[in-house]
Structure formats: C-alpha cells, structure tokens
Amino acid sequence: MRVETLCTGDELLTGLTADTNSRFFQTLLLDRCGLTVRRSTVVGDVRGDLIEVLDTLAARCDVVLVSGGLGPTTDDLTIECAAEASGVGLVEDERVLEHIRARFAKRGIALTPNNARQARVPVGAEAVLNAEGSAPLIIQRRGACTFFFVPGVPREYRHLVATFVLPRLEAMVARAGVTRLRILKTMGVPESHLDEKMRPLLPRHPKVTFGYRTHAPENHLKLLATAPDDAAARQLVEAAEADARAVLGDTVFGVDDETLAQVLGRALLARGWTMGVAESCTGGLISAACTDVSGASGWFVGGAATYAVSAKTTWAKVPAALVDTHGVVSAEVAEAMAVGVREVLGTACGLSTTGYAGPTGGDEKNPVGTVYLGVATPAGVTVERHVFGGDRERVRSFAAATALDALRRRLAVSEDTVSQMVDPKQQPKKK
Amino acid sequence: MRVETLCTGDELLTGLTADTNSRFFQTLLLDRCGLTVRRSTVVGDVRGDLIEVLDTLAARCDVVLVSGGLGPTTDDLTIECAAEASGVGLVEDERVLEHIRARFAKRGIALTPNNARQARVPVGAEAVLNAEGSAPLIIQRRGACTFFFVPGVPREYRHLVATFVLPRLEAMVARAGVTRLRILKTMGVPESHLDEKMRPLLPRHPKVTFGYRTHAPENHLKLLATAPDDAAARQLVEAAEADARAVLGDTVFGVDDETLAQVLGRALLARGWTMGVAESCTGGLISAACTDVSGASGWFVGGAATYAVSAKTTWAKVPAALVDTHGVVSAEVAEAMAVGVREVLGTACGLSTTGYAGPTGGDEKNPVGTVYLGVATPAGVTVERHVFGGDRERVRSFAAATALDALRRRLAVSEDTVSQMVDPKQQPKKK
Numbered sequence: 137m138r139v140e141t142l143c144t145g146d147e148l149l150t151g152l153t154a155d156t157n158s159r160f161f162q163t164l165l166l167d168r169c170g171l172t173v174r175r176s177t178v179v180g181d182v183r184g185d186l187i188e189v190l191d192t193l194a195a196r197c198d199v200v201l202v203s204g205g206l207g208p209t210t211d212d213l214t215i216e217c218a219a220e221a222s223g224v225g226l227v228e229d230e231r232v233l234e235h236i237r238a239r240f241a242k243r244g245i246a247l248t249p250n251n252a253r254q255a256r257v258p259v260g261a262e263a264v265l266n267a268e269g270s271a272p273l274i275i276q277r278r279g280a281c282t283f284f285f286v287p288g289v290p291r292e293y294r295h296l297v298a299t300f301v302l303p304r305l306e307a308m309v310a311r312a313g314v315t316r317l318r319i320l321k322t323m324g325v326p327e328s329h330l331d332e333k334m335r336p337l338l339p340r341h342p343k344v345t346f347g348y349r350t351h352a353p354e355n356h357l358k359l360l361a362t363a364p365d366d367a368a369a370r371q372l373v374e375a376a377e378a379d380a381r382a383v384l385g386d387t388v389f390g391v392d393d394e395t396l397a398q399v400l401g402r403a404l405l406a407r408g409w410t411m412g413v414a415e416s417c418t419g420g421l422i423s424a425a426c427t428d429v430s431g432a433s434g435w436f437v438g439g440a441a442t443y444a445v446s447a448k449t450t451w452a453k454v455p456a457a458l459v460d461t462h463g464v465v466s467a468e469v470a471e472a473m474a475v476g477v478r479e480v481l482g483t484a485c486g487l488s489t490t491g492y493a494g495p496t497g498g499d500e501k502n503p504v505g506t507v508y509l510g511v512a513t514p515a516g517v518t519v520e521r522h523v524f525g526g527d528r529e530r531v532r533s534f535a536a537a538t539a540l541d542a543l544r545r546r547l548a549v550s551e552d553t554v555s556q557m558v559d560p561k562q563q564p565k566k567k
Numbered sequence: 568m569r570v571e572t573l574c575t576g577d578e579l580l581t582g583l584t585a586d587t588n589s590r591f592f593q594t595l596l597l598d599r600c601g602l603t604v605r606r607s608t609v610v611g612d613v614r615g616d617l618i619e620v621l622d623t624l625a626a627r628c629d630v631v632l633v634s635g636g637l638g639p640t641t642d643d644l645t646i647e648c649a650a651e652a653s654g655v656g657l658v659e660d661e662r663v664l665e666h667i668r669a670r671f672a673k674r675g676i677a678l679t680p681n682n683a684r685q686a687r688v689p690v691g692a693e694a695v696l697n698a699e700g701s702a703p704l705i706i707q708r709r710g711a712c713t714f715f716f717v718p719g720v721p722r723e724y725r726h727l728v729a730t731f732v733l734p735r736l737e738a739m740v741a742r743a744g745v746t747r748l749r750i751l752k753t754m755g756v757p758e759s760h761l762d763e764k765m766r767p768l769l770p771r772h773p774k775v776t777f778g779y780r781t782h783a784p785e786n787h788l789k790l791l792a793t794a795p796d797d798a799a800a801r802q803l804v805e806a807a808e809a810d811a812r813a814v815l816g817d818t819v820f821g822v823d824d825e826t827l828a829q830v831l832g833r834a835l836l837a838r839g840w841t842m843g844v845a846e847s848c849t850g851g852l853i854s855a856a857c858t859d860v861s862g863a864s865g866w867f868v869g870g871a872a873t874y875a876v877s878a879k880t881t882w883a884k885v886p887a888a889l890v891d892t893h894g895v896v897s898a899e900v901a902e903a904m905a906v907g908v909r910e911v912l913g914t915a916c917g918l919s920t921t922g923y924a925g926p927t928g929g930d931e932k933n934p935v936g937t938v939y940l941g942v943a944t945p946a947g948v949t950v951e952r953h954v955f956g957g958d959r960e961r962v963r964s965f966a967a968a969t970a971l972d973a974l975r976r977r978l979a980v981s982e983d984t985v986s987q988m989v990d991p992k993q994q995p996k997k998k
Contacts, residue, residue: 146789147780149604150748151594154585163582173580175616178607181778185606209762209779243956248763268957289781291961349582413872419858420851423872427850430926430959438878440871441844441854447869447912451882481878495861528861 137198137309138174139165142189144204144214145288146180157203157293164302167317169309170362181205186217194221194278199305201297204288206271208250214285215274219258222278226256229263229272236270268295275304282308316369318377319349320357321394322387323541330355330384337379344376353534354396357384386548389541396540397425397432403547404435409484411543413439414452414477416464417491417507421536437481442473452476452488465490465502467519474510475517486512487543493531507535511542518546568629568740569605570596573620575635575645576719577611588634588724595729600736601746601793601800612636617648625652625709630736632728635719637702639681645716646705650689653709657687660694660703667701699726706735713739744793747800749808750780751788752825753818754972758786761815768810775807784965785827788815817979820972827971828856828863834978835866840915842974844870845883845908847895848922848938852967868912873904883907883919896921896933898950905941906948917943918974922953924962938966942973949977 141161147153158176165171174197179185186205193200205214219226233255240247254271257263261276269292274285284304286296322330334346334357347358357380361372381388390399404411413422423439426432440451445464448454453476454469462468470490478486491507498504509520520542524534572592578584589607596602605628610616617636624631636645650657664686671678685702688694692707700723705716715735717727753761758781765777765788778789788811792803812819821830835842844853854870857863871882876895879885884907885900893899901921909917922938929935940951951973955965 145780146603146778146791149593149607150597151590151592152750153780153782154587154590156585159582159585161582162580166581172577172611174611175620176580176609180603180605182605189606207779207781208759211778239956243954245757245760248759250762251759289783291783291957412878417858418855419863419867420854420856420870420872423851423874424849424855425851427848427872427874428960428963432850433874436850437875438871438873438882439851440869440882441851441858442869443854443858443864444868444912447843450911451869451871480881481875529859532859 137171138196139171139199139201139305140174140193140197141176142193142200142202143176143178143288144181144186144202145178146211148178148204149180157288157290157297160290160294161201161297161301164298165305167358167360168302168315169305170315171305171309181211181213183213183217186213187221190218190221190283194281194283197281199308200281200283201301202283202285203293206254206274206285206287208248208253208270210250212253215256215258218261218274218276218283218285222258222276224259227259228252228255229257230255232257232263232265232272235265235272239270264296264300266292266296268292273300314364314366314369315360315362316366316373318359318373319392320359320377320380320384320388321351321390321396322355322357322384323353323389323396323537325355325384325387330357333383334380337376337383340379341372341376343372346376352530353537354389386545389544395425395429396537396544397429400540400544400547401426401429401432401435403544404485407484407547410435410437410481411485411487412437412477412481412483414442414448414473414486414488415439415536415539416442416448416473416489417493418489418532418536418539419443421532422487422489422539425536425540437483440477448473451480453480463502465492465506465508467508467521470508470510470519471512471517472510474512474519478512484514485543485547486510486517487539488512489535489539491531491535493528493535495528505531507531507538509535509539509542511539511546513543513546568602569627570602570630570632570736571605571624571628572607573624573631573633574607574609574719575612575617575633576609577642579609579635580611588719588721588728591721591725592632592728592732595733596736597746597748599733600740601744601797602736602740603746612642612644614644614648617644618652621649621652621714625712625714628712630739631712631714632732633714633716634724637685637705637716637718639679639684639701641681643684646687646689649692649705649707649714649716653689653707655690658690659683659686660688661686663688663694663696663703666696666703670701695727695731697723697727699723704731744795745797745800746791746793747797747804749790749804750823751790751808751811751815751819752782752821752827753786753788753815754784754820754827754968756786756815756818761786761788764814765811768807768814771810772803772807774803777807783961784968785820817976820975826856826860827968827975829860831971831975831978832857832860832863832866834975835916838915838978841866841868841912842916842918843868843908843912843914845873845879845904845917845919846870846967846970847873847879847904847920848924849920849963849967849970850874852963853918853920853970856967856971868914871908879904882911884911894933896923896937896939898939898952901939901941901950902943902948903941905943905950909943915945916974916978917941917948918970919943920966920970922962922966924959924966926959936962938962938969940966940970940973942970942977944974944977 264273363369473488474486488510492498494504695704794800904919905917919941923929925935
C-alpha cells in the first residue's frame with residue numbers, strides 16, 4: 137500500500153513554520169499499521185501547483201494525507217483544488233455548516249460569509265465533523281486512491297488523524313496478525329548507549345523489533361512484535377520488556393504515553409506526599425509540566441519562578457547573605473531554595489533550579505549551561521550539578537526534565553528508608 | 568527563478584528525525600535572494616524513487632538543493648543516482664580524496680575502502696571541499712537546471728549552504744526581482760475576521776499578496792511583495808502594513824519573529840517597570856513564556872504557580888476568607904492575586920489567572936474553560952473573564968497568552984495616563 141503526504145502552505149516554504157504534523161502521522165502509521173510514508177511533498181498556496189500535485193498523487197498512490205489550506209480565507213485553496221482536479225463541483229454540507237454555526241454561537245462570535253467556505257465539500261466526497269475546529273476531515277476517492285484532507289492546525293490535525301484517519305488505514309491494511317508496541321521511556325541514557333545496551337538482547341528476541349527514538353532529553357526504546365494473535369504478540373513484547381528493564385534499571389521512568397510529571401505525581405500520591413518548586417533558570421517550566429497533569433492539585437501545591445534575587449528571598453526564604461557569599465548560581469543557593477520552598481509551603485518535597493541558561497551570563501567556574509538542582513525530601517536535601525549544551529531553550533528544557541527526574545529517582549530509591557524515617561504527613565522541620 | 572528542495576533519507580519518513588535543515592535554507596533564500604522555495608520533496612533511500620524525482624526536478628526547476636545520502640555507507644545513494652539519472656559515469660576526485668585522507672589522519676582513524684565512495688563525482692560536475700566534513704558539495708548542471716548536492720548533517724549542511732550555495736544563488740538572481748515579507752501578529756482577531764477586515768484593502772495594494780496563518784491563539788497576517796529592487800519591494804510592503812495597522816489597531820502586538828512576551832518585556836523596559844505573576848490554572852506557563860526571553864531579568868521579577876489555596880495565601884497574600892466567600896475561580900480572587908503579587912514582589916505590575924482548565928471541575932456559573940485574568944498596574948486593577956473552548960492544554964495556553972496580551976494592551980492604552988498618575992519607580996502602594 138503506497139502512502140504519501142502532501143502539506144500545503146506558503147509558510148512551510150519560507151522558513152517561518154516547521155512542519156510538526158508529518159512526524160506525528162509517520163509515527164502512528166508505523167506503530168499502528170507497520171507502514172512507512174513513501175514520499176512527502178510540500179507546496180505553497182498556488183492553485184496550479186496544488187492541482188498538478190493532486191493529479192500526480194492520485195495516479196501513483198493508494199492513500200494520500202493532505203494537510204493545510206482548509207481554513208476560511210481566500211488563500212485556503214485545497215478543497216477547491218481537490219474538486220477542480222477531480223472534475224467535480226462543490227456542494228455545501230448542511231451538517232458541517234450547522235457544526236460551524238454552533239461553534240461560533242458558543243463563543244459568541246459572529247459568523248462571517250467566508251466561514252461558510254469551510255462547509256463546502258467536493259461532490260461525492262465524505263465529510264467527517266471535527267470536534268476540535270470548524271473545517272471537517274474530507275475523504276475523497278479518486279480511482280484507486282483515497283485522499284484524506286485534514287486541517288494543518290496541529291491540534292485539529294492530531295485529533296482527526298488519530299481518531300478517524302488511522303482507524304480507516306488500519307482497516308485498509310491487510311495485515312497478517314496483530315502488532316503490539318511498547319515504548320520504554322528513559323532519562324539519562326544517550327541514544328547511542330541505549331542501542332549498545334540492547335544489542336546483547338537481540339538474539340534472545342528475534343521476533344521483536346528494537347527501535348530507538350530521541351525526544352530530548354528523553355530517549356525511548358520501542359519494542360514492536362507481530363504475531364498471529366494478540367496474546368502471542370503481547371507475550372513477545374513483555375518478554376523483551378522484562379529483559380530491557382533488567383539492563384536499564386531505574387533510568388526507565390515510564391511507558392507509552394506517560395510523562396515524567398505524571399509518573400512523579402503518581403509516586404507522590406502513593407505516599408500521600410506533596411511537592412513545591414522554586415525555579416530560577418527554568419522560570420516556570422517545572423511548574424507548567426506538573427500542572428499540565430490533570431489532577432495535579434492532589435500532589436502539586438505550588439511553584440515559584442524566583443527569577444530575581446528578591447523573589448528568592450521573599451518566596452523561598454533564601455537568605456540574601458547566602459546569595460552574596462556564594463553567588464546566585466551555586467550549590468548553596470539551590471539547596472536553600474529547595475529547603476526553603478518546602479518549608480514555606482509545608483510540602484513533603486521541595487525541588488529547585490538555579491543556573492545560566494544563556495546566551496549571556498556564566499563565568500569560569502560555572503559556564504553557560506551550568507545548572508544546580510536541589511532536591512529536598514523528609515530524608516534530607518541533595519544538590520546535583522549539571523552542564524547542559526545547546527541554546528537557551530535546550531538548557532532550560534533539559535534542566536526542567538532532569539530536575540523532575542532527580543526527584544523521581546530519589547523517591548524510587550529511598551522509598552522504604554524515607555517512610556521509616558519521617559512521617560511524611562507531618563509538617564517538615566527545618567533542616 | 569524556480570527553486571525546489573529535495574531531502575533524502577528513510578529516517579525523515581518514519582517520524583524518527585525532523586528536517587531542521589530546510590527552514591535554514593528557506594529563511595536564507597528569502598532574506599538574501601528574496602526568493603521562496605516553490606516545492607519541497609522528501610524521499611527515502613530508494614534508488615528508483617530517487618532517480619525518478621531527480622529527472623522530474625531537472626525538467627521543471629532552475630535550481631534544486633538536494634540534501635542527504637552523501638555518506639560513506641551503501642544506503643547513501645544520492646550521487647550514484649545523480650550520475651545514473653543524467654547518464655554519466657562517476658570519477659574519483661583526487662582533491663576530495665586527499666581532503667578525506669587528511670581529515671582521517673588528523674583524527675588518527677584508518678581510512679576504510681567505503682570512505683573513498685565520498686570522493687566520487689559525476690563526470691562534468693564540480694566538487695567543493697567541505698571544511699566541516701568528508702563529503703563535498705557537488706554542483707551539477709542538467710540542461711537549464713543547477714543541482715546543489717549537500718550532506719544532511721546539519722552542521723555541514725549549514726556551512727555549505729551559507730558559504731557556497733547562497734552566494735551562487737545571489738549571483739544567479741541579481742537580474743530577477745526581490746521579494747519582501749512582513750508578518751503582522753494579532754491577538755483577539757479570529758482568522759476569518761482578519762480576512763474580512765483586509766478585503767477592502769486588497770484593491771489598493773494589487774502588488775501585495777495578503778496571506779493568513781493561525782498560530783493559536785495568535786493569528787498572523789502575511790504581506791508579501793516582489794519588485795525589481797529591494798527598495799521598491801520594501802515600499803510596497805510598508806504601504807500595505809500602514810493600511811493594515813490602521814484597520815487592526817492594537818490587536819497587532821508584534822511583527823515577524825517577535826513573541827508576545829518579548830513585546831511585553833520591551834514595553835515594560837521602556838518605562839523602567841517590572842512585573843510579577845500569580846497563576847493558578849496556567850500553573851507556570853506565563854512565567855515560562857516570560858523567562859524564555861533572553862534578558863527577562865530586566866523586567867520579570869518572579870512568578871508564583873499558586874496551585875493550592877495555601878500557595879495563594881502564602882505567596883500572593885490572598886485572604887483565605889475571600890476564597891471561602893467567592894470561590895477560588897472568581898473575579899475577586901483574580902483581583903486579589905494580581906494586587907497581592909504586585910505588592911509582595913514590589914513590582915509595578917501584577918498579572919494573575921484563576922480558572923478551570925478541565926477536564927474536571929467547573930460549575931454552572933463557571934464551566935470548564937472559564938478563566939479570570941487580573942491585571943494590576945500603578946493605575947489600578949482590572950479583571951477580565953474569558954471562556955475558552957477545547958482541552959486542558961488549549962485552555963491553559965489560551966489563558967496564558969490572553970493574560971500576557973491583556974497587560975500589553977493595558978500598557979499601550981494607558982501609557983500617558985499612567986505615567987502621569989504614578990511614579991513607576993516608586994514602590995507600589997496598597998490598592
């Protein structure tokens with residue numbers, strides 16, 4: 137089955153916007169259908185180009201996923217061109233129009249005449265309502281080729297691709313047997329090391345495909361097995377997972393779609409513990425990751441982005457003299473922040489970051505990329521020093537993930553010890 | 568001049584690797600040559616596909632930038648296919664071989680026979696030595712089309728494209744026209760309304776292309792013009808920009824690659840003002856956006872993700888009784904948070920959010936998606952109520968951006984008034 141993708145939009149050809157959608161589809165297609173996209177094309181919002189490409193793709197593909205150009209404005213040409221290329225007219229779909237009307241009414245926004253453009257469907261094509269937006273998914277057959285037209289807005293694209301396009305493709309693929317996928321997510325293991333560590337296991341799991349994916353700073357191991365039935369596929373994957381876990385130990389923080397913050401939250405909840413954060417260089421990223429988890433209020437009390445020194449003293453009770461003596465980027469300040477925020481909020485755990493995210497700042501001892509992480513629990517406080525490479529964004533995201541992981545590992549290792557030492561429900565005492 | 572790009576490599580079609588190279592070239596091409604890539608194609612390491620695409624591109628393009636498949640291994644097929652497609656043989660380039668030998672000698676690594684593969688050049692093509700790696704840039708003419716073959720390794724790609732490819736292209740386009748692009752970024756204008764508002768302007772700017780892009784919750788207007796020289800192109804775009812700004816007013820928050828937080832930071836810096844944040848449902852997103860800006864320490868003092876009620880009372884001095892009386896998601900609490908954080912940190916401005924991000928929570932009066940935003944400045948405090956649709960992630964990101972924009976608009980509108988009312992350098996007094 138030959139599958140290709142077509143992305144439309146001038147902004148994808150002028151360096152303004154990165155296409156983040158295609159990887160989402162490619163990954164799902166491989167994981168759920170065992171298929172690879174054969175070719176991928178990007179064209180601008182140019183009528184002649186669009187029609188020519190649609191014709192070419194119709195002639196050589198079984199399936200084409202087309203994204204973008206489904207908006208309400210005059211430079212959104214995809215559906216018009218799809219109709220023109222296949223020699224049919226456009227018809228207004230009353231169901232889609234009603235869906236758009238209802239969305240606008242709910243938001244109290246007036247419907248403009250061009251919004252009705254999004255309800256036009258090529259004659260003979262199928263429109264699937266889009267719970268995340270106005271433009272529907274449009275499915276059009278041209279000879280042996282099936283076109284799926286989806287909006288380019290990432291949220292809408294992901295929703296429609298995962299919910300409607302993939303199930304259709306799964307049904308279309310005549311696969312022998314059932315495929316199972318397990319993803320083991322690791323922190324602190326470089327991708328090449330992951331590969332090295334897994335190599336000795338391969339001969340023992342000849343029917344399992346070992347794959348690697350980088351989602352910096354995480355690295356993921358993908359275990360894929362196809363078997364005649366689900367139980368057999370599951371067994372193959374589970375045996376490989378057990379062996380992989382024995383090698384990787386606690387660097388594996390979660391599986392499949394779990395996030396680091398979710399796993400950490402679950403570990404805290406299991407103990408009836410709570411946490412607070414004081415972050416300097418990460419400036420809110422740790423708090424944002426924690427509160428991204430639905431139900432975070434059960435374990436996340438609060439986080440302070442203590443950017444200025446005054447915020448550190450006000451919110452995390454860091455003594456100003458400590459900053460003067462050791463400098464704001466120091467083990468001492470990281471420790472005081474973690475201990476301070478734990479005390480101020482009365483949480484079981486405190487987490488802190490202070491460092492130089494760049495591009496300016498840093499000194500000989502602590503160059504740009506240096507980050508101190510403080511981890512305070514009822515068992516005491518520890519500080520880690522890391523030096524991350526790359527630009528400001530990379531240093532910040534690596535520091536935030538590494539901090540969350542430091543607390544996760546701390547909880548995993550010290551589970552029994554800590555529980556015996558201190559009643560976590562008690563107000564933590566001064567260190 | 569028709570320019571297209573071709574990226575090769577299986578890893579670009581399986582979701583494993585993102586193509587970060589193309590944006591680099593696209594941006595340079597637009598900035599330095601005023602040209603836009605017409606179409607972009609990705610193919611896997613499949614001989615038949617590669618040859619077919621090279622032939623198609625040779626027939627319709629003036630310039631093609633091909634990246635990837637120049638390595639030493641047997642799945643690196645690009646140069647072989649380039650020779651085969653154009654019906655010529657391969658010849659070993661002694662200069663390139665010497666360059667590779669020297670690189671290996673310097674590192675004390677033995678040259679393997681397959682490294683010599685990288686010294687093979689299609690007969691008649693030009694090889695340019697690569698200071699960053701082994702594989703040379705290869706320039707091949709086929710009829711009216713010039714192919715530039717560069718390695719896919721980002722460091723080598725960037726070096727060769729910036730140093731050799733772009734200067735050649737600049738020389739080639741010296742006689743053609745120049746394109747200029749301007750992006751106006753708006754908040755609070757739905758994409759379809761943007762189109763409606765711009766339509767009356769189109770007849771007055773026939774040489775300017777008006778385009779629209781959604782980067783939720785922002786919507787962007789793209790103004791693109793091509794003219795014989797840079798000054799003329801710039802003039803066309805500037806005239807359209809002035810007209811567009813007259814219509815869009817203060818919904819335009821920035822241009823080109825500016826972010827909302829950058830613009831807000833600049834507005835604060837211009838007044839010598841600072842800000843603090845107390846966020847509940849956005850849980851750190853506002854702080855993270857602010858501290859993402861390099862130099863944020865000049866205007867961002869701190870932000871508290873006051874998730875639990877206890878964090879609101881501790882860090883933003885919100886009276887517990889106020890929460891009891893009005894509920895945590897209320898205008899009163901939003902106001903108290905904005906005023907409180909401003910007072911606690913001694914900043915000129917305070918910004919706050921409290922709401923139901925979902926999927927659970929909410930009540931009849933304030934359903935999931937309801938967010939109250941508090942904006943405190945030396946001139947006083949205001950509260951906005953919004954109801955955002957979509958999932959938890961969307962509600963959070965819309966609320967964070969809308970809050971930043973609320974403060975931005977407040978500063979823009981009240982600039983003169985506020986400056987006269989209060990000395991912003993003074994410690995703000997209790998409301």
